[in-house]
Amino acid sequence: MRPSVVDWKMLRFGVEIEFIGGKPEELELLPGWVMSLDEHQLDETGLLSGSELKPPPMLWSEREQIRVMLARLKAQGASANWSCGLHVHVGIEPWGQDAVLALLDAALRHQGALEQLLRMSEHRRMYCPPVTQEIRDRYAAEPCAESVRNQARPQSQRCGINTGTWFDIGTVEIRCANGSVEFDEVLNAIELCLRFVAAVGAGANLPDNGDPLALAAALGAPASGYPAPAPAPQWYTERIWLEDALFPSMMPLVQQLIPGGELHDILPVADGLRLTIEDTDGKHHQYVVEPPTSGWTVKRQLA
Structure with a gap:
């Protein structure tokens, strides 16, 4: 990529604000803002809650819209907990697709420091795994969206510095920040991401010491003031441990039910285990299965 200096305030950005509680169906939206009502988070009991709020692509000078929408969310009683994240999209159109490889190289050098600065909760790593040398080399050999896809369960397919969004909407998505509905914290995270992308685009010599x-x-960028980490409850940690233990034995059944599918999650229900399988088009299919004595028994498919 030929480095090019672009003022970070002139880069278009978006932000995905995950929250619990509130009344997302009733929230008055500013023009262009979207409430993704199918994007739920988990409350402290494990029930689905809240939603995900997103602005249209905007410039730094338009950031007061975020203050308005966060105030409306909080007035409804919405908040951010351990299950929520804050995903910042930064437009990389000024550099084009050449920026993808530069961002992968920058991720290998700086993602650890970026995670520490954003105070990323460790349990959220499932949703933002690190870029690896294998991903970088795979993309260099075949520059396409599939090359930057993390080869793991569906929640882990997008890295913390997710360049796959270039191929969909012309952005890089930085997913490491914890959730927040506090304006200053959200703004600090956005500013950091904008400055980081602008520096990569300019070919800046950033420190490699992990500090x-x-x-x-x-x-x-701000040295502090980012969304605070929150520990996941013990029941959630144990759920993930159980899922991880069951995954290998479940995969033959998953392929039998949905060829090419990937196991999204496993949850206990009254009459067995509920499997959620994501097919190659991203659609979810749910089945209740009975733990085997000699082999798994599919009891029914859910609508």
Whole structure:
């Protein structure tokens, strides 16, 4: 990529604000804003809650819209908990697809410091795994969306610095920040991501020592004030441990039910285990299965 200096305030961005509670169906939206009502989070009991709020692509000068929408959310009683994240999209059109490889290289050098600066909760790594050398090399050999896809369960397919969104909407998505409905915290995360992408696009010589404060200083970004981490409850941690233990034995059944499908999650229900399988088009299929004595028994398919 030929480096090109672009003022970070001139980069278009979006942000996905995940929250629990509130009344998302009733929230008054500013023009262009979207409430993704099918994007639920988990409350403290494990029930689906809240939604995901998204603005249209905007410039830094338009950021007051975020303050307005967060105030409306909070007035409804919405909040962010351990299950919520904050995903920042930054437009990389000024550099085009060449920026993808540059961002993968930058991720290999700086993603650890970026995660520390954003205070990413460790249990959220499922949703934002690191870019690996294998991903970078695969993309260099075959530059396409599939090459930057993390080869794992559906929740883990998009890296913390997710360049796959270039192929869909012309952005890089930085997924590491914890959830928040506090304006200053959300804005600090957005500013950091904008400055980071602008620095990569400009070919800036950022520190490679893994020090988050050194990275913030080099970028001119806030050194603190990002969404705080929150520990996941013990029941959620145990659920993930159980899922991880069951995954290998479940995969032959998954392929029998949905060829090419991937296991999204496993949850206990009164008469067995509920499997959610994601097919190659991203559609979810649910089955209740009975634990085997000699082999798994499919009891029914859910609508």
